[in-house]
Every structure is written in C-alpha cells, then in structure tokens.
Amino acid sequence: TTPILPPSPASEHRRSSLEDGFDQYISDVNWAQIFQVSLVTMGFLFEIQQSFISIFTDAAPSWRCDNSDCRDSSDQCRIPPDSWSWSSPATTSIISEWSLQCSGPLVNALPSSSFFIGSLIGGFVVATISDSKIGRKNTIVLSCLIMSVAGVLTALSGNIWTYSAFRFLAGLGRASVGATGMVLGTEMVGKKLRDRIGIIAYIWAPLGFISLPGIAYWYRNDSWRWIYIWSSIPCLIYSFLVMFFGRESPRWLFLRRRREEFERTIRYLAASENKTATNNFFFTRWDEEEECIETHAITILLSKRWSFRRLAAVIMAGFGLGLVYYGLPLGLETLSFNIYLSVALNAASEIPAAILTFVFVGRFRRRILILNLAVVSAISSIVCGMVRFDRIQISLELASFVAAVIAFDIFLIYVLELFPTCVRNTAMSIFRQAVMLGGAMGPLAAAAGKGNAFAIYAAANALYGSMVIFLPETKGRIWADTMDEEE
Template sequence: MADPNPLLSQTSWGEPEAAPPLTEGKLDRRPSLDDTIEHCIGDFGWTQILQVTLVSFAWFFDAQQTFISIFTDAEPKWSCINSNSSSSCNENSNPCQLPRESWSWDFPASTSIISEWSLECAGAIITGLPASAFFSGCLVGGFALASLADSALGRKNMLVLSSLLMSLTGVITAASTNVWMYAGVRFIGGFARATVGTCALVLSTELVGKKYRENVGIIGFICFTLGFLSLPVIAFSLQGSSWRLIYLWTCVPSVLYSIAVFFLVRESPRWLFIKGRKEEFAETLRSIAAPSNRSSLTQSFFGRCADWGEKKQEADVFSALKILVEKGWSCRRLVAVMVVGFGIGIIYYGMPLGLGNLSFDLYLSVTLNALSEFPASLLTFLLIGKLDRKGSVLGLSLFSGVCSVCCVLVRWKVLQIILELMSFFSACTAFDIVLIYTIELFPTCVRNSAVAMVRQALVLGGALSPVLVAAGRTNGLLMSYGVFGVTISICGLFVVCLPETRGRVLSDTMEEEERKNAAFDGIYCV
C-alpha cells in the first residue's frame, strides 16, 4: 500500500549535522522542517488568514505610537490679538519677542504640549525631547528584549507583552503633568514598543508555508500604513480638543487587541519544535493545518518528527545574540544589514517629523506621506517574489537619497513636496524589502533576534532624526533633508556585501545555513 505521506517516505529525518556533504553547486534537498510544516499546513486556509491578519494588525497600533508626536507635540498656530497695537505684532513676528498679552493661540492651549506647558520658547532640544526619548526607549528596549522571543518567551508571548505594555504606557502618558514626566513615560513606551513589529513580522511568516511567506510579511506593512493614516483622521476629528484624547483613542483599543491576541493566536510551530516542545508543536500544526491534511497528522507522524530531533539551545535569554556575534559570517551579515537599515530609518522616521519645515498644511502633508506607504506596500506585495533583494534595496536607497537632497536645492514648494514624497516612498519600499530580506538571511534559531537588531538600526536613525529636524528649522533644509539624503545613499551601498536570498529555502539552524553558504563559497562577501 502506498504511503499516504510521500514526503515522509524519503530519506532519514536525522539531525541536520548528519546530512551528507554537498556537492559543488548543489544544496541538500533532504526534507527539512520547512518541508514538514509546508506539508502539514498545505494551502493558505481560513484559519491561517485569521491568525496572520490578527498578528499583523499589531503594526497598526505600532504606527500610531511611532508617529503620534507629529500632532501631540506640534507647535500650534497663533494670532495677534490686535495687529494695530504698539507691540508691532504681525504674522512674521517671533512670539518669543512679543509681550504675551499681544498674541494668543488659535485653539485652546490643551491641544498641544507646546501650548499647554508654554514651551514655545523652550528651544529645539526641549521640544524635541519627548520624540527623541521615545526612539531612545526603542533602542534600549530592542537590545534588552530582542532575544526573548527566540529564547524564553517565544514570538506570541513577546508580542502580547510588548503590545500590552506599550498600550498601558500610552494611557499613562495622557496623565502627564509636565514635559519631563511626559518624556520619561514616552521613553518607557518606546522601550515596550521595541519588539512589537519584529515579533508580528516573524510570527506571521512562520505560521504559513513558504509559498505565501513573502506576501504575508507585507500584510503587516499595510497595517502599519493604515495606522499611520489613521492619525491625521483622529487628530483632525479631535481638533481643538486636548492632546491627551489622542493617546486615549489610540491606546485603549490597543489594550483590547493585546488581550485578543493572547487568546486567539497560536505560537510559531518552528519555534516550538526547535525548543523541544513537541506536544505544543503537534497541537499547533493540527489547529492551523488545512482540513484535508488533518487526518494525516497522526501520533505516528509526530513520532517520526520526534526522531528528527531539535537543536538544543542555551537557557540564557541572550543566547541567540551570542550565537549571532560568535559566528563570523552571521556577524558580518548583521552589521552590513544594520548599516543599511540605519540609512533607511533616518529617512523613514525623519521625513514625517520634518514635514513642518516645508510650509505645508500639517494634516495634508502627513496624509500624503501616509498614503504614499500604500503603493510602497502594494508594490512590494506584488513584486517581492520577482525582485532581487540586493539590487532593489540599493536602487531604492540611492533614488531616495537623490530626491531628498533635491528637496534642498529646489525652491518651488510644489516640486519640493513631490520630491519629498518620492524620497519617502522609496524609503518605505526599501524598509519593507529589508525586513523581508533579513528574515531570509538568518535561520530560525536567531531570526527574531536578527530582525530585532535591524529594527534597532532603523530606530537609531529615527532617534537622530528629531535633532536634525530641529536643526533644519533654524539652519535650513540642508541640515535635515540634505543629511538624510547623503546618509541613506552611503549606507545603502553596504547591501552589495550581502548574499542574494530570493527563492532560497529558509534554514532552521546555523549549521544548515553554513552548509548552504558552502555551496556558494566565494560568490558573496558574507
């Protein structure tokens, strides 16, 4: 009688180390964990659609907290109380040089932290402190929490914990009484938020078969765009109301979302397997498998999987990061892709924060930038299976840099905003591709940590952006958009030293990835 599972009838399911040596130019085609999960999960069913969509929606709330300061920390418009008075007040005046009784805010002081706490003359360092504190918190949180999703907690639990803490911190932020408390709570919010996008991306791609992995990753980017786009809508609807309401309207739903993820989403079967939790691995595969394949997921089937064995890892929560830096090839890959990420991040986070320097309506310019993320995500979704990772990232980085520098050189405002949108669109597309690229560059045992570190590099660019934006207000666009463009162009060149990964099967252990590297020895820098 024919074996109902022909995939399992092939050669031994032993440890990866036991594989025969590769012949030149060939990869080991023995069934892997990827093949097993692909066989079990089958087609992209409704269960997977629900799971992936729910996980990816974490990006929606992530975007809101990332860019919320565009509105809560904005300097409101003001008007002269009596333009004919002896105070010589007019629209070109500096309010810091005018008597306080000669002008007033156009909206209630509570609409922004600037007006509520009288920070209009406090200087760029103080007014930019909350945004910088948030991104600094992201940096610290990323380094502190990056390895937990690979080691102790897993993808799902880390996502729930980060999302819940980010949301609760946002609610507390609304109770801030001064800029110092506000900046401190924003730092904590950034710390909690650091791994939300990373865990959502890795978990969503590990819940589906390899056929759909590239496209599934883009769902999160679309959700991020929707979250970004929701901000001007929420802010405009609350125009004239307290800035605190914006935090409450974005964070309370996020708390409810975190609870839903805890009860409705399954853990990554890949992570469960390599951690030796075979019973949970089996139960997870049964719950998300296509109905036509569930009958084949018998105890005998999982017994064969048990014979395969897992790669035991250290109990240290930072073990994944240690593995990354101890291996020369993985350390070089990580450094190269982080440099590329830093260059992209300085434009991706800096451009929206610097929109106030372009003399356009803030709500309109933010909306246009948010809308430009849609075609970027759509383009990536449609072409990710056909795009070479290296060439795409390099071309998009250079094009974004050129457009950013041109924003400094042109004086026509319409052309200026068009160039800004083109630069931001290119950076958004490069951002999407780099995260997918990073998933493909590193094996399962360190993947979440690697993606987290690349996100750290992106956020580092974001942490420096408010300083450059503040400098651009007083010293011209050269100090902001000019530096943005030069940085992303130079950093983008580092992608040439990374291997091309389009069409390659994901590895699960460092040894498996090293065997694949051996088949292409000498072709790539790392």
C-alpha cells in the same frame, strides 16, 4: 560564507526534508492562516500610531498678535507675553499647554528622543527572551500591554518630564511589536507564499498612519490627551485578542521541543486533508533535529563570524533606513504645505508602496532592488531640498518616501531570510532598533532646515543602499532553523 568542508548529505537532506515537511502541510494558504497572520501583524497599526503621534501632540501651534506691540513675524520669546496668543486652544499641544515655546530644541525634542531610546533598550531586552524564553506570541502580548498602558499614562502627564518618562516606557513596549509580528506571521506559512504574505503586515502600517491624522484632526480644538487615549485603548484590547486567539510559531515550538503545543498548532494551520497526517512526518524527526540551545540569541549571533558580519551590515542599513523612513514624515513641517494633508498623503502612499512590494518581491533579487530604490529615494530627496514650489516639494518628498518604504518592506523580508529560526526574532528586532536609532536622528535632521535635512536623507539612502554589497542574496533560498544549517 562558504564553509571549508561542504555540508554532509545527511544534514542537507534533513534540512530540506524538514523545510519540505512544513511546506507540505501549511503551504496552501487557508482561512486559519490568514486569520492568524492578520491578527499577529495587526500590531503594526498601533506601533505606527505611537511612533508618529508626536507629530501632532508635540507640534508648536500657530499664534497671532493681539496688539501693536508685536508683529506676526516676530520671535515669540522676544515680545511681551500679553501681546500675543495661540490661534487654537492651548490644550491642543504640549508646547502650548506647558509653555515650552522658548525652552529650546533639546527640551522640546526630549519626548521623541525618550521614545526612541526606550525602543532601542526594549528591542534588545524583549527580543532576546522572545527567541529563547517566552516565544513570539507572548512577546506581542507583553509589548502591547506595556505600550498601551504607557499611552494612557502619557495622557495623564502633568509636565514635560513625566511625559517624557512615559514616552520612554511606551518605546520599551513598542520595540518588538511589529518585528515579532512579522516573524511570527511568516513562520506560519509555507515557503512559496512566505515573502508575499507580508503584504498583510504592510497594509496594517498605513492604516495606522492614516488613522492618526484623522484622530488628531477630530481633536484639533480639544486636548492632545485624547489622541493618546484613543490610540492606546484599542491597543490594550488587541493585546487580549492575541492572548486568547493567537497561536505560537510552529517552528519555534519545534525547536523548543514543546510537542503538545506544536501538534495543536500545526494541526490548526494545516489544510484539512493534512490534519491527521502531521505526526507521521514531524515526530519521526523530533530526535534528529538539534534543539535550540539554552543560550541568549544575541550571544549566538555574535559568536559566529558570518552572522556578526551580516548583523553589522544590517545594523548600518537599518540606521540609514530609519533616518529616511521616520525622518521624512517628522520633517514635513519644514515644507510649505498643510501639515494634516501632507501627513495623510504620506500615510496613504504606504498602501501603493505595499502593493509594489508585493509585486517586486517575487520578481527581483533583494540586493539589486534595494540598491535601485535607494538611488531613487536619494535623488528625490536632493531635488526636494532645492525647489521652492510647495506642490513640487510634496511630490518629490512622496517619491522619496515611497521608495524608502518599499526598501524598508523588502529589507524586513531580507532580514528574515538572512538568519535562522533560533535567532531570527532577535536579528529582526536588532534591525528594527537600528531603524529606531536612525529615526531618533530624524527630529535633529528636521531641525537643520529643509535644505540640509534632505541632504542628510540622501546620505542615509546611500548608507543603506551600499550595505547590501556586504550581504548574500537570499531570494528563493530554503529557510534554516539552526546556526549550523545556515552556515
């Protein structure tokens, strides 16, 4: 929004000089920054594993007829139980182990829905204290601890109800892992490379996605519980690595007036020739910069008309992106293609998507790029729902998914640029929760059948693509730290 009165030259100078100060000392990417960004964004790997693990653990296994009383095309629930059997051991899925094949879609979708609902609640709770109380680093540690412990407990579940409860707990922890890691990583580098450093985060996500079908395939004839264990224990180890070796955001420390910690962090991240000069610049401005007030970030976001409008558009866009980003992989079982191979192809496609994001983000404006990607994904979804040949289906599904992944990656950067430091993590987490809410609709969309599901995905593409009309362009802008600066 354009203010009635232009900002004073003094405030504009203070804002630009502070940004220049950060850029002067941490603009040249060094090994310390690469290590920190890689470490704090690695949580994407475990977040993705927990988000898509139900594709394998909650899948309905194939079955076979054992006598002439049934035929392979028969409904399992309408034939004698002793006339058929599972093609693989019953322990490979919760459906077969707990005999849920006739429980109906609501019961079978309960674990996935519980996970997404937990993510929604956790995002609002954890993200707010990240901006106002405990900081970015501790948020990652706390979230990963909750997510990993919940994963181990899920493996110990004895029925669908305790299983769903622990999935809800995992969702609570998962809510802020990727969002906070993305915010923390970008706040550790200068503005010249800020939009491109996210490529590291985008590499972790497909690695998590690719590793998941590998783990599931290894235990395809064993218990589904091992998939949870071997995706949760590394996450537990990771949380301790961040606790002992991770650094806090220098921008957050500066706004919170934590001088000693800020000094240690900025010296650690600065280039070697700047390590002794940082005090001279920043601490002369310590009293000039307004402190991030002791107010919940969500309250701050809702108190300004411009931030409320941006937040509303971001939420709507996040819902559409989530429905496509999570819905397409969750709906792969509706296609006439091998489930392990199709998941692996979708996972592998995130790597070229990350590379294309790296290329596009520095060349094109955010709004026009997201809009074009939405059009490509929507058209691919519509055609995919109409064709019958399996190879054409998977090719169109991959095209739709890659376009949606690039749009999602670009939108993550876009949200970071739309909001100032003191509310940035909260805004990012709210966006991610909107994404998860859209993802929660993914199983329902998949249950609607292939044709209807891909029509829903096309409509979701239109939703997030249209939302950029209501948002300002941010490419090349200086990052603000306070609400007044952004306004």
